[in-house]
Amino acid sequence: MSAVLDVVRAEVFKTLRKRRVYVLAALYWVLLPALALLVGRLIYVNTRGTFVEEGVPLADLMQALFSPHGLATIALTGPAYASPTPYIIGVALLAALFIGEERGQNMWKTVLVVQPNRSAVLTGKLIVTMGTLLVLMVGAFLSAILFGTIGTSFLPTNLSGDWGGLLGLYLWQWAHLLAPTLLAFLLVFLVRSAVLGIVLVLIAPGLLEGIYSVLNTLFSLQPITRFNAVFQALRLQRVWDELPRYFFTTNLYAPGRSPATSLVNEFISEIDQADMGPFSQLLGSGLTLGHSSLVMAGYTVLFGLLLFWVFRRRDVD
C-alpha cells in the first residue's frame, strides 16, 4: 500500500506541473458555462414577449437550462452528447499524460526501476487519473453554480433545484469513467504511442457499436434468408436485438444523459419516446442506471484484468 501512496504522491507532483491539465480545466470550468450563459441570454432577449413564449414557458426553460442548477446539469449532460464526448477526450488526454508520456519521454525504464512494483505504479496512476477527473468534474459543477449565480442577475432564474440528486449523478458518471480510463490506459500502453493511443481511445469504444448499426441497417437478420435462418434457429435474433443494451458508450454516459430525459419529458411530454427512433437510445430510454452500472462494472473488470496482466508482463524498451 505504501508503494501505491508513493506513486500517488509522485504523480500528483507531476500533474501539478503539467500545463495540459490546467487547459483542460479552464475549458471545462469556464468556457462551457460561459457559452451556455451567453446562449441563454441570447434566447431570452430574442424570444421574450414573442409568440414563442406562448408555446414554451420561457421562464421555466431559463430556470431549467440556465439557472445555477441548469448550468450544473448542462456541465454534466452536455459533455455526454458531443461526439467524441469531452468525457472520453478528457480520459484519453489524461491516459496519454499518465501512461503515454512515460513512453514519449522514454521514462518507463526510469519509473519502473525507481518503483519496481508495477502493480503499485499502475494503481497509483489510476488513482491520480480518477482523482484528476473528479477534480475536473467537481470543478465544473462548482463553476457552473458560480456562472449560474451570475446569470441570475440578468436572467429570470434562481438557485432552486434538486442539488443532491444532481451531485449524485456527477459522482455516478465519474464512477462510470473508470472503465474507459482502464481501456485508455490499456490502448495507450499497448500501441506504445500516446498520439495513436488517443485516436484509438476516441474511436475504439464506438467502433463495434458502429459496425452493429451498419449491420443492423443492412441486414437486421431479416427477412429470413438461408443465412439468417441459422441465427433464427439458434434463437439469436433476441440476443441481436438486445445487444445495444450492453454497448459500452450507451451505458457509459447513462448517468450524464439521464437529466436530458427529464428535460425532454418536461418540455415535450406529448411526444412518445417510442416514436423518437434512435434518439430514444440517446436519451437512455429503456436503460436503468442500475443496469448501466452493472454493465460498466463488467467492462471495468474485463479491461482492468487485461491492463494489469499486460502491464505486469510486458518488457520495457
Place this chain on the structure above:
Amino acid sequence: MNAITATELTKRYGSKAAVAGATFGIEQGEIVGFLGPNGAGKTTTLRMLAGLVRPTSGTCRVLGDGVPGPSLREVGTMIEEPSFYPYMTGRSNLRHAARLHGDVPDSRVEEVLEFVRLQDAAEKRVRAYSQGMRQRLALARALLWRPKVLLLDEPTNGLDPAGIAEVRESLRRVAHDGATVLVSSHILAEIEKLVDRILAIEAGRIVFDGPLKDLVARAAEQAVTYTISARDQAALLTALEDLGYVPNARGGGEVEVSVPADDAEFLIERLTTKGVRVLSASKEEDDLEDAYLRLIDPSRRPS
C-alpha cells in the same frame, strides 16, 4: 555473498538470441566493467537485471532475491540515454523520483545535486540541460536512495574529461561505501582506471569473466605486438604479409604487427630469411584496449 547472480540468462527476440546463456556472479562491493561491442547484449543483460525485461529462460538474482523482486528497490540504474520529464527542473525531476521511490527526504535530493555538482543548474528545466548535465543528473537520480547495487550503461557518455574523472571518482566513493557497481563503457581507458574485474560479452555470450590483469595477460599469451623498422619498409610489409600476418605501416619506416606468441621468437629469423634487413624490433606492452579488441574481433587475432 553475490550481490548479482545470473544463471544461464537468455533473452530471445524471435529467433535471434540477444543474450544466450549468460552466467556470472558479482560480489558485494565489486566494481565490474561490462564490455562488448554494440549489439553484443550488454544493455539487454542490464535490463534483465533491472527487472525491465523478462528473460526467455534462466534466472537472475539481485541481493539474494529473484528479479523482479523487492531487492530491486535497492538498485540504482542508468540505462542507455538518460531520460527525464523535460518540462520539470532538474530538482523537480529528482523530487519526483524521490516521491516515487518513497523513503527519500528532500534533503537527500540536495545532497546528490551537490555530489554531481548541479546545484547551480537545479532550477533549470531539463530540456535546457546539455548532454553532460543530463548524464550527471541521471547519476544523481541513480544514487538518490543510496542503492546497494548500481547498474550503469555508458555513464560517462557526453562528459568532458573533467566530468569523466568526476564520475569515476564518484563511483569509487560509492563502491567504497559497499555498493556493487556493474558498469558498461566504450571508453576502455576509463574502465581500466575504474574496475577490478571484466565481464566481456560478444554475440550474447560471456566470452571473458575475470580480473583485468588476466584479460591483458591472456591477450599477451595469445599474441605479441612488435614494432619493427627495416631499411626497406615496402619489403618488410610484403614479407610480413607473405608470412600470413596483418602489418600496419607507421611513419618513419616502422611497421606494427601482432604475431602469435609461439611465433614471436622466430619472427626476426624468418624476416631475415626472406631478405629483409631488420634495423630494430621492439615488443609492445598490451593494454586493455588491445586485449579487448583481440578478444571480440577475431580479425585482430594473429593467424
